[in-house]
Amino acid sequence: MSENLSVLGVFSLLSVLAVGGGAAVLPETKMLVVDTHHWLTDDQFRDIYGLGQVVPGPNMLMVLVIGYHVTGYLGALLAYLGFFVPSGVISWGASRVWDHFEGSPWRRSLQLGMAPMVIGLMAAGAISIARTAIDGSLTVAIAIGAFIGVYFIKKVNPAFFVLGGGVVGLLLLSRTGAGMP
Amino acid sequence: MRSTADEAGGPAKGAGEAAGEAAYVLPRGVPLWEIFLTFLVIGATSFGGGVVAYLRAGLVIRKRWLDEEHFMSALEISQALPGLNATNMSIIVGDRLRGVAGAVVAFLGVTLPGASLVMILGVLYASNASNPYVNATLVGVGAAAVGMLTAVTLQIGRKQFGGLIDAAIILITIAMVSFLHISLLWVLLTVGPAAVLIYRPRRDDGAAPSDPAGPRA
Numbered sequence: 461m462s463e464n465l466s467v468l469g470v471f472s473l474l475s476v477l478a479v480g481g482g483a484a485v486l487p488e489t490k491m492l493v494v495d496t497h498h499w500l501t502d503d504q505f506r507d508i509y510g511l512g513q514v515v516p517g518p519n520m521l522m523v524l525v526i527g528y529h530v531t532g533y534l535g536a537l538l539a540y541l542g543f544f545v546p547s548g549v550i551s552w553g554a555s556r557v558w559d560h561f562e563g564s565p566w567r568r569s570l571q572l573g574m575a576p577m578v579i580g581l582m583a584a585g586a587i588s589i590a591r592t593a594i595d596g597s598l599t600v601a602i603a604i605g606a607f608i609g610v611y612f613i614k615k616v617n618p619a620f621f622v623l624g625g626g627v628v629g630l631l632l633l634s635r636t637g638a639g640m641p
Numbered sequence: 642m643r644s645t646a647d648e649a650g651g652p653a654k655g656a657g658e659a660a661g662e663a664a665y666v667l668p669r670g671v672p673l674w675e676i677f678l679t680f681l682v683i684g685a686t687s688f689g690g691g692v693v694a695y696l697r698a699g700l701v702i703r704k705r706w707l708d709e710e711h712f713m714s715a716l717e718i719s720q721a722l723p724g725l726n727a728t729n730m731s732i733i734v735g736d737r738l739r740g741v742a743g744a745v746v747a748f749l750g751v752t753l754p755g756a757s758l759v760m761i762l763g764v765l766y767a768s769n770a771s772n773p774y775v776n777a778t779l780v781g782v783g784a785a786a787v788g789m790l791t792a793v794t795l796q797i798g799r800k801q802f803g804g805l806i807d808a809a810i811i812l813i814t815i816a817m818v819s820f821l822h823i824s825l826l827w828v829l830l831t832v833g834p835a836a837v838l839i840y841r842p843r844r845d846d847g848a849a850p851s852d853p854a855g856p857r858a
Contacts, residue, residue, distance in 0.1 A: 488825040510782035517755025525763030546722025565842030573837035576807035580814025593783035606788030619688035629781015636655035
């Protein structure tokens with residue numbers, strides 16, 4: 461039971477810290493899930509993050525799988541509620557009072573100030589995943605390929621390049637055994 | 642298709658004012674099942690991240706439940722507050738349409754397809770974690786995700802990377818999180834207020850704060 465409470469607690473904390481969205485909260489998620497609570501290994505975290513990438517909707521739905529790994533289906537439900545309800549309630553309440561600040565110059569200050577911080581947090585998120593996901597020249601090549609695809613070919617859905625990375629991994633890595641635990 | 646507040650925000654606001662707001666009225670009495678179904682379709686089709694772009698296509702263009710200006714205002718709230726833009730937006734729009742019940746069905750709609758799918762994959766993964774083919778595929782997906790995340794970050798931050806003040810805020814944030822391993826709470830409590838203060842409203846213009854970016858250009 462205490463593990464269930466930990467799952468609820470960790471993901472509720474991450475929920476209120478998730479300013480700037482899912483990528484921004486990745487380093488903290490990894491720190492709590494892998495380093496603090498030892499619920500997952502580094503590689504499992506990378507794998508589960510990958511699962512979140514190939515499903516529709518918000519990528520951070522991967523928190524369900526993390527919860528599932530800790531205490532089964534109940535853990536998945538608690539991670540889902542923990543991660544989405546607190547921030548959802550905050551947004552809901554804020555949207556109801558937001559219009560009272562219509563025309564307040566601080567709204568623009570907030571936007572201008574938050575934007576670069578969020579970019580910084582997203583970059584930190586990429587670095588955090590890279591530390592586990594990039595290991596050896598083939599993974600570097602896959603990452604560069606996906607980067608070029610997503611950055612320059614805007615007409616193609618980014619999911620295609622992520623899945624493409626999976627196919628390349630399947631074809632080349634499973635044969636050589638590289639990157640295997 | 643990558644929608645960010647920065648890319649979509651500037652022109653949309655100007656256009657909204659120019660085009661005349663009178664045309665837009667918030668629809669009344671939209672059935673809950675229709676809200677649920679609309680968000681369910683968005684939740685089931687929004688592959689590749691950037692759910693906000695799909696929300697805009699579904700809510701502003703197809704359903705006309707919101708105009709650009711209201712959409713951007715909901716996005717502005719979602720971005721300034723904790724939580725994912727996609728779920729926050731769904732909750733805010735659902736609430737505008739049908740109150741709390743609307744917010745709940747919109748949230749469930751946008752998350753349930755992905756949640757069910759990721760659970761199926763998660764259960765399969767748990768029982769096949771040592772399968773070399775599963776492993777190799779996920780190693781590839783993880784590596785590609787790094788490339789995608791980097792590309793998306795650069796696209797969204799294109800404007801910010803160009804300015805001295807913004808670039809400094811970005812680098813300080815990265816250093817604190819990635820290299821000094823400072824807890825996110827402290828980063829948010831220090832960098833956030835400092836950045837907003839840097840961009841605080843100036844006394845000389847009431848409506849919009851003078852952009853400190855001005856002098857550096």
